[in-house]
Amino acid sequence: xxxxxxxxxxHTEPSMKILQINKLYHPVIGGIETAVRQIAEGMNSTxxxxxxxxxxxxxxxxxxxxxxGVSVIRxxxxxxxxxxxxxxxxxxxxxxxxxxxxILHVHLPFPLAExxxxxxxxxxxxxxxxxSDIVRQRFISSSIGWLxxxxxxxxxxxxxxxxxxxxxxxxxxxxxSKCDVIPFGVDIDRFNPHRGSxxxxxxxxxxxxxxxxxxxGRLVYYKGLEYLIRAMKGIDARLLIxxxxxxxxxxxxxxxxxxxxxxxxxxxxxxxxxxxxFYLASSAFVLPSVYRSEAFGITILxxxxxxxxxxxxxxxxxxxxxNQDGVTGFVVPPGDSRAINTALKKLxxxxxxxxxxxxAARRRVETNFTIxxxxxxxxxxxxxxSL
Numbered sequence: 001x002x003x004x005x006x007x008x009x010x011h012t013e014p015s016m017k018i019l020q021i022n023k024l025y026h027p028v029i030g031g032i033e034t035a036v037r038q039i040a041e042g043m044n045s046t047x048x049x050x051x052x053x054x055x056x057x058x059x060x061x062x063x064x065x066x067x068x069g070v071s072v073i074r075x076x077x078x079x080x081x082x083x084x085x086x087x088x089x090x091x092x093x094x095x096x097x098x099x100x101x102x103i104l105h106v107h108l109p110f111p112l113a114e115x116x117x118x119x120x121x122x123x124x125x126x127x128x129x130x131x132s133d134i135v136r137q138r139f140i141s142s143s144i145g146w147l148x149x150x151x152x153x154x155x156x157x158x159x160x161x162x163x164x165x166x167x168x169x170x171x172x173x174x175x176x177s178k179c180d181v182i183p184f185g186v187d188i189d190r191f192n193p194h195r196g197s198x199x200x201x202x203x204x205x206x207x208x209x210x211x212x213x214x215x216x217g218r219l220v221y222y223k224g225l226e227y228l229i230r231a232m233k234g235i236d237a238r239l240l241i242x243x244x245x246x247x248x249x250x251x252x253x254x255x256x257x258x259x260x261x262x263x264x265x266x267x268x269x270x271x272x273x274x275x276x277x278f279y280l281a282s283s284a285f286v287l288p289s290v291y292r293s294e295a296f297g298i299t300i301l302x303x304x305x306x307x308x309x310x311x312x313x314x315x316x317x318x319x320x321x322x323n324q325d326g327v328t329g330f331v332v333p334p335g336d337s338r339a340i341n342t343a344l345k346k347l348x349x350x351x352x353x354x355x356x357x358x359x360a361a362r363r364r365v366e367t368n369f370t371i372x373x374x375x376x377x378x379x380x381x382x383x384x385x386s387l
Contacts, residue, residue, distance in 0.1 A: 015048040016382060017100060022107040023085055025055040025072050029269065030218065031298045032107055032131050035184055035374075039105075040070045042375045049382065052101075054093060056085035056112070062093070073097075084111055091116040098122035103382060106151075109134045111144060114151045127381065128155040130179075132295035132317065133169050157381060161296045161318050168292070168316035180381060183318070184298050185374035188366055191305035196276040204281035208265060211237035211348055214282040214308070216275065216299045219245030224290035224313070224335060229254050231288075231340035232263045237348055239264045242278060279306040283354060284347050286311045287319060290334040294319055301369050304328060304361035309354060311343045322369060328361040 024030070026037045036053065044051045057063060057074035064073050075090035094116045098104060103125045106113050109132060117126070128151065148171055152158060158172070158179045166172050166179050189195075205212070213235070217223055225241065229251065232239050241251070241264065248266065255264045270278065279285070285303035287294070287310065296318030300310050304322065310329035312319040325331035330346070332339035347354050 016050070016102045018049060018051045018103045018105055018382060019097065019101040020051060020053045020105045020107070021094070021110070021113050022053070022055050023110050023112075024058075025053055025074070026067060031184075031296060034298055035129070035131075036107060037070075038185070038371060039375065039378055041068050042371065043379065044070050047379060049379075054090070054097065056087045056090055062089050087112060091119060094122070095120045098124060103127055105129065106155075107131060108151075111147070114144070114147050117151055117154065118147060126151075126155045127157050127159065128152065129159040130165065130169070130172065131161070132165070132293055133171060157384075159378075159381070162321035164316050164318060164321050165295065180377075182374060182377035182381070183322070183369050184296055184301060185369050185371040186298065186301045186305050186365065187371050188305050191276060191279065191302045193280065193307040193362065196280045200274075200277040201281045204277060208238045208240060208281075212282040213237050213239045213344060213348075214242070214278060214285045214303070215239070215287070216242045216278070216285075216302075217287070217297075219243050219247045219251060221247065222289055222291035222293040224288040225251050226254050227290070227335055227337045228286055228288040228340060229260060229264055230258060230337040231344065232260055233258065233341065235263065235341065235344050235348070237263075237283065237344070240267055240278065240282070241265070242267045242270055242275075244269055275302070276306065279303055279308060282308060284309050284311065284329075284344065286340065286344075287313070288334075288340060289313055289315060289319060291315070292317055296322065301365055304369075305365040307358040307362045309347055309357035309361055311340060311347075322364070323361075324364065327357070328364050329357055 020036055020040055022032060022036045024033055026033060040051045040053055043049045052071040054073050056077040060076050062076040075087045075093050077085045077087040079086060090112060101124055104122060105127045107129045152175050158175055159182050160166055160179055161184050163181050166176055255261060285308045287297045287300055292315050294315060300312060300322050303310055310323045312323045312331055313334040314320045314331050315334060320331045323329050323331060330343040332343055
């Protein structure tokens with residue numbers, strides 16, 4: 001069994017059972033999946049909580065497994081349709097399971113979970129973590145708007161990761177009174193300017209050069225990586241793109257088309273313990289997302305915790321809440337390669353600015369975005385619901 005990388009609290013006998021509901025779970029990599037795992041592992045069997053997880057599998061088989069002490073039930077699924085799992089087993093499992101729990105904690109967007117709640121009509125408390133609006137499949141969102149409204153009305157509380165989400169979401173406008181802001185968090189001991197392997201950090205610098213611009217994430221449409229690639233023209237640094245996804249070939253073609261083979265390198269997903277070395281070998285981190293599907297960007301927090309200034313985009317989400325323009329880095333318009341290029345040149349040509357913003361980034365995470373802050377926020381919310 002693998003070792004958990006998340007902080008836990010003092011163990012006591014569980015007095016409250018919570019079922020977290022999401023599309024997928026670890027080892028699937030994604031921001032929402034990371035948050036679900038942090039909550040499950042960080043709070044399970046601690047301070048009176050017992051947290052299980054219900055998600056969809058990527059096969060026709062339903063499995064019940066234990067991952068770092070967390071019971072994870074994966075409902076059989078024939079596949080994905082419009083980026084969402086399809087599974088009748090998921091609905092049947094929820095129907096048979098809900099009565100065992102005090103709280104259902106549902107992570108949205110996930111239309112299948114919303115449909116299951118409407119069909120099953122569970123009597124226990126429901127807490128929603130609203131990560132983002134449905135963006136790319138807006139025709140689906142508009143056709144089931146009644147279902148979104150029913151679920152949000154049914155929920156006791158709605159959690160968002162930043163106040164920007166409440167202000168900018170067309171769905172949450174009527175539900176502001178029941179919204180709570182609990183930002184995502186990272187382990188500031190793990191992601192730390194003084195951690196990592198000095199040997200591996202120097203090895204990365206020797207292989208890719210002294211100045212490294214870093215991106216870590218899935219290679220998907222809303223990340224806007226084509227704009228970051230184009231922004232590397234005239235930049236005296238190497239861009240490292242760490243991740244996998246359906247756009248990898250398209251992005252590699254973008255590199256060749258712009259003659260940037262010596263400026264951009266693609267690196268496969270790295271084990272979690274290796275990412276710290278890439279952060280610490282880098283000069284700056286860029287998250288060039290172009291759609292509100294990027295509700296926050298946990299990699300922003302990891303980079304900031306490691307003392308890196310960040311360039312992110314203004315999406316009216318957490319990407320411009322965590323990263324403060326002109327303080328911890330720069331916030332630029334989405335889809336603007338020139339603005340990214342200008343921000344990179346400012347950072348990489350001024351060591352004092354680079355260092356100062358990096359230090360401010362670390363302080364902001366220490367003050368506002370630790371994993372314990374996030375877990376304590378959910379602890380208080382769960383206990384409030386139980387009163």
